[in-house]
Amino acid sequence: MALKYLVKKTTFGFDKAKNEKYVARPFSIGQVDFKQLCDQVTAVGLMPRGIVKSVLDGLIDSLVTYMEMGASVSLGEFGTLRPSFGCKSQDDAKEVTADTLCRRKIIFTPGKLLKNMINDVSIVKLQLPGESSGGSNNGGGGEVIDPME
Incomplete structure (x- = not known):
């Protein structure tokens, strides 16, 4: 692929x-x-769908619990999630308060398996039906794929 x-x-x-x-x-x-996603994990992992959904729901609840404490959470080969935020800079340390915090976010750092996948996967130009393969806009060849399929 x-x-x-x-x-x-x-x-x-x-x-x-x-x-x-x-x-x-x-x-x-x-x-x-x-x-x-649950259906795919069920097919690959040979686990009943209800168990897969329960495990994923439990994972999400556990992620919330640990990240609310301020912990980074490692999910093994999947990667690590950690809570973070930005802050508006202030001229004086006393001016830095919770009110100066902004852009709350969760940072995801992929694990080795995902990093290797994204580095190793090939990338090709999507050629839309009816698009010529020799035009100046083409940027090279590629597979002809119907994006609606």
């Missing part, structure tokens, strides 16, 4: 001349919902 990309025309906000440029954007086939 390979990751696919599309070529998109973009104007960057930092470009004062507002020149249009062409960039590669990842092509997504959509989002896998929780039910689909």
Whole structure:
């Protein structure tokens, strides 16, 4: 398998001349919902769907518990999750309060298995039906894929 990309025309906000440029954007086939994920884990792991859902629900509840304490949580080969936030800078240490905190987020650091996957997976241009393979916009060959399939 390979990751696919599309070529998109973009104007960057930092470009004062507002020149249009062409960039590669990842092509997504959509989002896998929780039910689909449970069904796939059931098929691969040979576990009943109810057990898979219960384990994943318990995992989510446990992640919330530990991250509310301020802990980073390792999920083995999957990676690590940790709570974080940004802060508006202040001129004096006394001015740094909870009110100056902003951008609460959860940072995910992938584990070795996922890092290796993303580094090793091939990337090809998604060629839409009817698009010529020799045009100046093409950026090279690639598989012809119907994005609606």
